[in-house]
Amino acid sequence: MSAIRFNSLAAGPSSFRHRLFASVPRWLAAGLAAASAAASAAALGAAPAAVPAAAPATNHQSPTVNVKDLGAGGDGADATAAIAAALSKIPAAGGTLLFPAGNYLISGSSMLPSNTHVRCEGALITAARADQWSGGRIDVGFGATSGSNFEISGCRFRFPYRNPNYGGGHAHILEFVGVSHVNIHDNVFDGGGDAVAQIGTTDTWEVSNRAVNQSNACYDHWGGFTDAHTNRNFCSVLDTHGRGVAGIQFTGIASGGGIANSNGFEAMDNTLYINHNDGQCIEINGHKLGGTNDNGRIIGNRCVIANGYTAWGILVSGHATNGEIANNVLEGNGGKFGAVNIESPATGWNVHDNVAIHWDPGRHEVFENAGMTGQLANNRAFGSCTAAPQSVQHRCSEPPPSDPER
Numbered sequence: 001m002s003a004i005r006f007n008s009l010a011a012g013p014s015s016f017r018h019r020l021f022a023s024v025p026r027w028l029a030a031g032l033a034a035a036s037a038a039a040s041a042a043a044l045g046a047a048p049a050a051v052p053a054a055a056p057a058t059n060h061q062s063p064t065v066n067v068k069d070l071g072a073g074g075d076g077a078d079a080t081a082a083i084a085a086a087l088s089k090i091p092a093a094g095g096t097l098l099f100p101a102g103n104y105l106i107s108g109s110s111m112l113p114s115n116t117h118v119r120c121e122g123a124l125i126t127a128a129r130a131d132q133w134s135g136g137r138i139d140v141g142f143g144a145t146s147g148s149n150f151e152i153s154g155c156r157f158r159f160p161y162r163n164p165n166y167g168g169g170h171a172h173i174l175e176f177v178g179v180s181h182v183n184i185h186d187n188v189f190d191g192g193g194d195a196v197a198q199i200g201t202t203d204t205w206e207v208s209n210r211a212v213n214q215s216n217a218c219y220d221h222w223g224g225f226t227d228a229h230t231n232r233n234f235c236s237v238l239d240t241h242g243r244g245v246a247g248i249q250f251t252g253i254a255s256g257g258g259i260a261n262s263n264g265f266e267a268m269d270n271t272l273y274i275n276h277n278d279g280q281c282i283e284i285n286g287h288k289l290g291g292t293n294d295n296g297r298i299i300g301n302r303c304v305i306a307n308g309y310t311a312w313g314i315l316v317s318g319h320a321t322n323g324e325i326a327n328n329v330l331e332g333n334g335g336k337f338g339a340v341n342i343e344s345p346a347t348g349w350n351v352h353d354n355v356a357i358h359w360d361p362g363r364h365e366v367f368e369n370a371g372m373t374g375q376l377a378n379n380r381a382f383g384s385c386t387a388a389p390q391s392v393q394h395r396c397s398e399p400p401p402s403d404p405e406r
Contacts, residue, residue, distance in 0.1 A: 064096040065089045067104070074102020078128065083110050090116055099123035099155065107132045109140040114147030120155035120187075127159040127192070130167030137169030141192075148180040152187060159192035161238060162215050171215075172197040176204070177223075184209060189218070195235075199223040199255060210234040215245075218272075222251035224260040231266065236273040246283035247272035247303075252293025252319060259291035266297040274303070277310045281330070286318030286346065296323035303330045303339075313339040313356070316371070322348040332359035332383075339366050339381070347372035351379060358383035 065086045068074060072082035086097055087110060094115025101122030112118065130138050141157060144150055157173045160166065171193040176182050180202040187209045189195035195211035198204045200223040211218035211234065218235035221228045228250065235247040248267050254260040265284075272281040281303035286293035303313045313330035316323070330339040339356035341364055342349050349371055359366045359381065366381040 062095065063089075063091070064098050066098045066100065068100055068102075072099075072102075072104055074100060074104055074123070076103045076105055076126075078107050078132075079104040080106050080108045080110070087111075087113065087116070094149065099125065106141060108134055110142045112142060112144045112147075112150055114144075115149045117151040117153070118142065118155065119151075119153055123154075124156045124158060127157075127171075127173075130160070130165060130169065133167065133169070135167075137167035138171045138192075139169040140175040141173045143172070143175035143177070143197075144179050145177045146179060150176065150179065150181070151183040151185075153183075153185050154187065156188040156190075157192070157195075158190045161191045161213050163193070166193065170194070170197070175199070176201050183207075189214070194218070194220045196220065198225055198228060200225060200260075201228070202226045205229045206231070206233055208232050212236040213238050217245065217249045218247050220249045220251075221262070221265065222249065222260065223254050223262075224252075225250075225262045226264055228265040230270060231268045233270045234272075235270065236275065237279060238275055245276065245278075246280040246315075247274060248282045250282075250284050250293060250296060252286040252291045259287045259289060261292045262286075263292055263294050265295070266299070267301060268297070268299045269301065271302045272304065273306055274309065274311050275306045279309075280312040280315045281305070282314045283312075284314075284316040284320045284323065284346075286320035289319075291319055293318065293320040294322050296320070298323070298325045299327055301328045303328065305332050307333065310337060312337045312341055313359075315341050315343070316346045316349055317343040318346065320346045320349075323350070325349060325351045326353050328354045329357070330354065330359075331357045334358060334360050338364035338368050340368070340379070342369040342371040342374060344370050345372055347374065349374040350377070351375070352377040354379045356381040 067079060067082050067086045070082045070085040072079035090097065090113055096117045096119050099120040103124045103126060105126050105128050107128040127138055127141060130136055152174065159171055159173055173189050173192045173195050174184060175197040177199045182201060182204040184196055184205065185207040189211040191213050193216040195214055195218045196206055198221045206219050213236065215238050218237065219230045219233060230248050237245060237247055248270065250265045252260050252262040267282055274281055282298055284293060284296055298314055305311045314325055325340055332339060339359050340351050340354060351367060351369060356366045367376050367379045369376050
């Protein structure tokens with residue numbers, strides 16, 4: 001079978017996700033619905049924070065600058081200069097950059113000033129071919145390298161697929177570096193390297209977005225970030241290169257591979273498809289030589305490894321300390337790595353009340369904690385699954401429970 005590719009522009013995140021979960025067996029849906037804060041507290045003896053209802057609104061409403069008033073046609077012609085002109089009209093106190101309905105071609109990066117809300121009303125923003133960008137490479141669509149308070153909502157972005165079409169660039173649709181208070185919600189991303197890249201940022205939110213056909217990651221965080229929230233999103237990663245490619249990444253590594261200190265992150269109620277070997281739905285990756293990537297919560301997500309690829313569900317490695325992985329549903333479809341794996345020197349991870357379906361690991365177990373400390377509790381593995389020769393850390397039954405209402 002070929003890798004799964006989604007038509008990202010057919011529907012918004014909420015309607016698509018509703019149809020997707022309609023196919024989940026009701027016994028699994030009920031289990032996820034029961035994954036309340038109280039249940040997690042009972043399992044761990046502590047009361048975790050509740051799943052946030054939504055990202056905080058930044059409320060940049062006035063003044064509103066319409067890109068069409070500055071020369072953008074919305075007719076598929078290059079709008080890069082008009083976008084720059086519109087951004088120059090945003091005052092320091094803040095404002096809204098409005099994209100009305102239309103198709104806006106971009107051939108360069110747009111850097112946002114502080115207190116800017118980019119709002120789309122039926123707009124599609126399309127990246128030009130790499131040879132039309134400065135230097136012949138696609139690096140960043142929209143982003144910021146200083147300041148605070150940014151919001152992007154309601155936009156549809158379309159970038160080329162796969163690395164050879166980026167001209168040697170990263171093709172990050174959105175990229176924020178060293179800034180604070182970023183709110184990205186209700187957008188659709190199609191193609192590119194990363195849909196969203198957060199590097200050394202503080203207090204960031206990705207909520208109710210839909211990202212498909214990325215070649216590196218949908219929602220990517222590294223370089224010493226603090227307080228990253230990735231909730232209720234959809235993600236499908238293309239069949240590209242191997243390890244290091246994940247739907248959601250939280251990484252305690254600096255740009256260039258050095259040590260960084262990252263702290264505080266969550267991924268809750270996301271749906272992720274992985275369409276390649278040696279990747280992960282969610283990766284928590286601390287540096288092997290030091291630094292921190294601490295205090296994470298991975299709760300209530302659905303992970304699907306397509307077509308029996310050799311991949312992980314959730315992987316924790318390096319110096320990553322103190323976290324919870326709970327109430328996730330992980331569908332391996334014959335996947336050859338584990339559903340949840342904690343690798344040394346990671347420590348203090350509590351893995352409980354997860355469900356794994358149809359995993360067939362080789363050198364790993366379905367649920368495995370090879371870290372320094374932590375616990376495995378009340379995890380269930382259904383379907384064809386085996387354990388490595390060491391101690392069995394999961395229960396495997398055949399077949400999964402039937403669902404009479406399915």
